[in-house]
Amino acid sequence: MRKGVIGAIGVCMVSAVLARADAPPAAALTPAQPATITAPEVCGVSPGCSCCDDCDCPQRLWFTADYLLWWVKDGPSPIPLVTTGSPNDPIPGAVGQPNTRVLFGGDAFDYRRFNGMRFGLGVWLDSDAKVGVEGGYFVLERRSVRFSFGSDETGNPLLGRPIIDGATLRENDYVNSFPGEAFGGGTISSSSRFQGWEANMAANLARSCSVRFDVLAGFRYLDLNEDLLFQDRLQPLNPGFLTFLGQPVPLGTAIADYDRFHTINHFYGGQIGGRMEWVGGRIGVGVVGKIAFGASDQLVRIDGTSSLLPPGQAPVVVPGGIYAQTTNIGDHSRTEFAIVPEIGLNLIVLLTDNIRARVGYTFIYWSNVVRPANQIDRTVNPFITPTDQLFGQGVGPARPGFVFNDSDFWAQGINVGLELRF
Numbered sequence: 001m002r003k004g005v006i007g008a009i010g011v012c013m014v015s016a017v018l019a020r021a022d023a024p025p026a027a028a029l030t031p032a033q034p035a036t037i038t039a040p041e042v043c044g045v046s047p048g049c050s051c052c053d054d055c056d057c058p059q060r061l062w063f064t065a066d067y068l069l070w071w072v073k074d075g076p077s078p079i080p081l082v083t084t085g086s087p088n089d090p091i092p093g094a095v096g097q098p099n100t101r102v103l104f105g106g107d108a109f110d111y112r113r114f115n116g117m118r119f120g121l122g123v124w125l126d127s128d129a130k131v132g133v134e135g136g137y138f139v140l141e142r143r144s145v146r147f148s149f150g151s152d153e154t155g156n157p158l159l160g161r162p163i164i165d166g167a168t169l170r171e172n173d174y175v176n177s178f179p180g181e182a183f184g185g186g187t188i189s190s191s192s193r194f195q196g197w198e199a200n201m202a203a204n205l206a207r208s209c210s211v212r213f214d215v216l217a218g219f220r221y222l223d224l225n226e227d228l229l230f231q232d233r234l235q236p237l238n239p240g241f242l243t244f245l246g247q248p249v250p251l252g253t254a255i256a257d258y259d260r261f262h263t264i265n266h267f268y269g270g271q272i273g274g275r276m277e278w279v280g281g282r283i284g285v286g287v288v289g290k291i292a293f294g295a296s297d298q299l300v301r302i303d304g305t306s307s308l309l310p311p312g313q314a315p316v317v318v319p320g321g322i323y324a325q326t327t328n329i330g331d332h333s334r335t336e337f338a339i340v341p342e343i344g345l346n347l348i349v350l351l352t353d354n355i356r357a358r359v360g361y362t363f364i365y366w367s368n369v370v371r372p373a374n375q376i377d378r379t380v381n382p383f384i385t386p387t388d389q390l391f392g393q394g395v396g397p398a399r400p401g402f403v404f405n406d407s408d409f410w411a412q413g414i415n416v417g418l419e420l421r422f
Helices: 002-022
Strands: 061-072 080-085 101-105 113-124 131-140 143-150 158-165 171-177 182-207 211-236 254-280 283-309 316-319 330-350 355-370 406-421
Touching: 061 131, 061 355, 080 143, 080 182, 101 143, 113 182, 113 406, 143 171, 158 182, 171 211, 182 254, 211 283, 211 355, 254 330, 254 355, 283 355, 330 406
Parallel strands: none
Antiparallel strands: 061 113, 061 406, 080 101, 080 158, 113 131, 131 182, 143 182, 158 171, 171 182, 182 211, 211 254, 254 283, 283 316, 283 330, 330 355, 355 406
């Protein structure tokens, strides 16, 4: 029994030795090597932001659409345009008479708010979104103001269109109605429309996960198109009180006059600017500033006629109304230097990774434009005015004349819209 136990132990020891002899040799121990750390790719100037991170994967194409609710600078109306007064005054209806009151003019045309749209499209030309091209267009609706005036069939109240008499250089007026002598009225309307477009190259100077700054350089175009229209129509109650081309207007026959001052402004210029955007989570803010330098093409188009309207017969129409006469009728154009700065601010809400909602404010200034009422010369030569009783009886000065009178212009307001990025 004892010999058996001893033999079993010996067999186990021999097996262990043989097993160790067959095992592969242990690998030699070597000193630990320092770990290699690869720095992430850096975007712009901000360290630690990888271009492959979700926060900064460039979206190369974008499209914007905004509804605009804007206001523009009121249309100037520096002169009185319609008056009322007393027939007992020395010059009834003329400015400066004891009972004369200005009904319209001498203030400004308030066009109130404009509705409009603005669209933008851009694309980055490289995969890192460093260089791109973009363009934009905006347009505001045409808005008008209108003033109508008229008397009853007896000529009450007295209504007049105030002028400065070119023969005497004193205040006077052309009546639209005069109690017991003539009745009538008229309308004055003014309209305005503003639009423009731009095309820019964009270059990114800095980009991080939350902030981006780009510089812009390109071309800008603006268009401001405005009208001022006068229309009068009156009839005599007393034969001989009204005249046309120096001849009395018979009862039942009307006379009418028409003046139009139309201004067109085009801006062409190069512009530079920059924009910065910060986005944190789902909320962001964008700021843009641009300034353009260039040419402001100005066109003033003046037209006017007077008409005799006998019942049942063809009207007789001749050149010259009241403020528009043969001395200033026609097209007048010139080009002036102008600057156009713009600033914009937007609050951004990220609805999805590709869709953003935004609401913001924009201000645009234009340094040099012509506007209709500023081009009116109130001094009128009675000897060339078709409805004046002194028509053809003298020479007189070449008035109304024409001289460019320019001013500045601005537009501002809020925008609400969407931005799509892909």
